[in-house]
Amino acid sequence: MKQRSIVTYTLAGIIGFGSSFAYIGDASASKLSDLQNEQNEIVNKRSNVNESIEKKNNQINKLESEKSGLELQVEKLERDITATNDKIGQKEKQIADTKAEIEKLKAEIEELKLKIEKRDELLKERARNIQQNGGSVNYIDVFLGSESFGDFIDRFSAVSTIVSADREIMEEQQRDKDKLEENKIKVEQKLADLNNMLKELEELKAGLDSQKAQKAEAVKQLEAEKQHAETEKLSLEEEERILSAQNAAIQEAIKAENARIEQERKEREAAEAAAAAAAAKQAEQAQQSQQAPQSRPSAGGSKGAPAAPKKQYSPPSNSGPSVGAPPVSSGMFTRPAAGSFSSGYGPRSGGFHYGLDIAAGGTVPIVAAADGIVIRSEFSSSYGEVIYITHRINGQTYTTVYAHMRKGSRTVGSGQAVKKGQVIGSMGNTGQSFGQHLHFEIHVGGWNGAKSNAVNPRQYIN
Ligand SMILES: [Zn+2]
Missing domain, CATH: 2.70.70.10 (Glucose Permease (Domain IIA))
Known part of the structure; x- marks a missing residue:
């Protein structure tokens, strides 16, 4: 017989089932006790296997509860991911809004810069005019230069209007400058807020990635554990199938062997009865022919009786x-x-x-x-x-x-x-x-x- 190591399959060698299960053929007296020994062996092995089945069932139950726990974790992670995605969406909208606001402020600043440049030009022009007029408005000059009083009034009004306009322009420019500064501070604050939001968003994204990785790992582990449990379950089912089949078969074999023994006993009794009857008849015949010269040696007991026909079990x-x-x-x-x-x-x-x-x-x-x-x-x-x-x-x-x-x-x-x-x-x-x-x-x-x-x-x- 080819020798081969059997380690890969859990069922191998579990079942001790003697070759004498092939009970047909020569009927030895020890056959029944052999079968009963084998049945005892099977009963012992079944008890051991049932014990390990119980252990494996517990193991499977434990794995299934672990699996349920992991599934709950996975569900929680999925909820967290959904929530984080919502937050990311909100942040992205806020960032977009802030960027739009910054663009608007930039446009306003540009507009103000243009206005200030224009007013700078105007002021420079006034300064040039005043310089050309001697650095200050001389009312005597204005009066003496006037052709008439009316002309003087006109000239005077023009000067005061110009001065007043200069002041207004300067005041307006100052307000614009203040507004510009204010807007600049606002924009800078917005930019700082935006940067903070971006940072927060990046942190959220990193957390999300980590959670995703955690989830993937949990799912992988869950799958492996599940497969392991299923394989063990299949092995257990196979063990159970073989054990119950062999148990039923050995019981059948014992029943058949008992029937055969009973049949043999009946045949032996019938043969013995027939032999006894034949012996009695022979003894009677011997007594009757005692006077005859040719006497046959006595058969004595059942020694000369015809052997019981040995019935072949089919x-x-x-x-x-x-x-x-x-x-x-x-x-x-x-x-x-x-x-x-x-x-x-x-x-x-x-x-x-x-x-x-x-x-x-x-x-x-x-x-x-x-x-x-x-x-x-x-x-x-x-x-x-x-x-x-x-x-x-x-x-x-x-x-x-x-x-x-x-x-x-x-x-x-x-x-x-x-x-x-x-x-x-x-x-x-x-x-x-x-x-x-x-x-x-x-x-x-x-x-x-x-x-x-x-x-x-x-x-x-x-
Ligand atoms: Zn083939």
């Missing part, structure tokens, strides 16, 4: 007429179907082929490769109509897989015990299959998605 046959089924071999596994080996185990285009393909036309029966218990009988998108059987041979667990079976042809269900060579269905083309064939896998240990326990079936079929 297996419960639910295989039906298996026309075309290959002959059942005496090796570890028998060939599961007749036909040609169309594709072997090993690398092939597009990946690795973990099984052996056997192809044939027409209605081709598929048989169990060895005694065992059906652990799955189902339809899957890849395997199509498929049956998984677990076997216990010489202290080692094996799993065989029969894929792409004909639709509606599966004759055995999960938990059912099957015999080597028993028909379990017929060859088909279901699932990911192109042309009628049987895809047959052997795993040393349990089956797993990675198919890490798969071996070349050709080396096991004999």
Whole structure:
């Protein structure tokens, strides 16, 4: 037997199921006690497995409550992000408003600057005129220069008007300057406010980014924990399935063995009664022919009695007429179907082929490769109509897989015990299959998605 380490699959080696489960054949007196020992072993193992199932259930519950906690955290983060986004929106609007205000102020300042420049020009012109007139308004000069008093009044009025206008212009200029200064301070304050708002906004954005990163990490962790819990759950379910199937099977085997023993007892009693009757008749005949010269030696007891016919126990046959089924071999596994080996185990285009393909036309029966218990009988998108059987041979667990079976042809269900060579269905083309064939896998240990326990079936079929 090929030795292989089985560490990848939790189910491997859990089930202690002696090869004497194959109870058909020689009927030894120790058979029943062997079966009972095995049942005790299964009961102990079930108790251990149930204990670890309980532990794993607790673990799953704990993980689920942690998951709920994380989901609440994620919801809170999402609310915070929404709130922060609202704040950012508000700040952006305020910044836009302030910028518009600054633009308006800048325009006003420009306008004022232009006015002041114009008034500067005007004042300079007045200053030039006053300088040309001698630096001050001389009323005598104005009077003496007048052609008439009327002319003087006109001249005087013009001078005072000019002076008054100068004063007004200067006052107005001063007010404009004050306004400009005021506006400048306002603009500077607005700019400072704007900078503060920008800073606040940047801080908010940084906080938001950090929260987003935190959320992403929480979601990632949540997803990993969830997947881990689901994987464990699947393993537990598989364990439970195999254990209950094997428990049912061993109980059936004990029942069958008890029935066989009872039948044997009845046959033995009948044979003993027949032997006793024959002995009595013989004794009677011997007494009657005592006078005869030719005396036969006495048979004495049941020594000369005809032996009780040893009845061969026949297996419960639910295989039906298996026309075309290959002959059942005496090796570890028998060939599961007749036909040609169309594709072997090993690398092939597009990946690795973990099984052996056997192809044939027409209605081709598929048989169990060895005694065992059906652990799955189902339809899957890849395997199509498929049956998984677990076997216990010489202290080692094996799993065989029969894929792409004909639709509606599966004759055995999960938990059912099957015999080597028993028909379990017929060859088909279901699932990911192109042309009628049987895809047959052997795993040393349990089956797993990675198919890490798969071996070349050709080396096991004999
Ligand atoms: Zn295949």
